[in-house]
Amino acid sequence: MSIAKNIEIIRSKIDAQLEKSGRSHEEITLIAVTKTYPVDAIESALKAGIKHIGENKVQEATRKIPLISTPYDGFHFIGHLQSNKLNALLNLKPCLIHSIDSVYVAQKLHLALGRSNRFSDILIQINSSEEESKNGLTFDTAVSAILDISRYSTLCIRGLMTIGKLDAPEVSRPLFAKMKQLFEELKQMDIPNVKMDYLSMGMSHDYLIALEEGSNMLRIGSAIFGNRSYGGRS
Numbered sequence: 001m002s003i004a005k006n007i008e009i010i011r012s013k014i015d016a017q018l019e020k021s022g023r024s025h026e027e028i029t030l031i032a033v034t035k036t037y038p039v040d041a042i043e044s045a046l047k048a049g050i051k052h053i054g055e056n057k058v059q060e061a062t063r064k065i066p067l068i069s070t071p072y073d074g075f076h077f078i079g080h081l082q083s084n085k086l087n088a089l090l091n092l093k094p095c096l097i098h099s100i101d102s103v104y105v106a107q108k109l110h111l112a113l114g115r116s117n118r119f120s121d122i123l124i125q126i127n128s129s130e131e132e133s134k135n136g137l138t139f140d141t142a143v144s145a146i147l148d149i150s151r152y153s154t155l156c157i158r159g160l161m162t163i164g165k166l167d168a169p170e171v172s173r174p175l176f177a178k179m180k181q182l183f184e185e186l187k188q189m190d191i192p193n194v195k196m197d198y199l200s201m202g203m204s205h206d207y208l209i210a211l212e213e214g215s216n217m218l219r220i221g222s223a224i225f226g227n228r229s230y231g232g233r234s
Helices: 003-021 039-047 058-067 083-091 103-115 139-149 169-189 207-212
Strands: 029-033 052-055 074-077 096-100 120-126 155-162 194-200 217-220
Touching (some): 003 039, 058 074, 096 103, 103 139, 103 155, 120 139, 139 155
Parallel strands (some): 052 074, 096 120, 155 194
């Protein structure tokens, strides 16, 4: 099935889910996660109406993004942020960095931005499933860390991000619901330099459940582009 057809199907499913909950598709940002996929596949997605793309690795993004010729609205960085890759990432001008998973990482980003008088919108990554294989703050430490990060003048916290479990999608439903609760609590706290605009959760296997639980930013890769190939493995 073509990339354009996959996008059409996904948008149809999103619209149907939003109609059930009385929400508008204008409030949803669909990010095509382009990790491992070639530039021509990205171009096909953009020509089919995708406006936002996301990459997990700075080195891969550095190779591909300069080659994209079709206009798009934003490049999102959604992978683990390494301090030795910060300058290379900032040169790509990401519109949003989803993966600030500690005060330490936020501080390193703040210092890198300050050296060139730049600013960045960020999301705070929550390890909602508390799996050792995943990065992110816990629910218990999130508010304290966000208060600390909010003091960095080069950073604007725009919301939260999480990665659901890769098991049956329903396993992530209570985690997504807890994310939405934290999102609303932080919004009510009215912390300076913190704007709870985006709740980034939901991927190819669980985006409809994430939508039901309040997500407004979806990160979808394989459902758009097909199975990934990792050096000959899918």
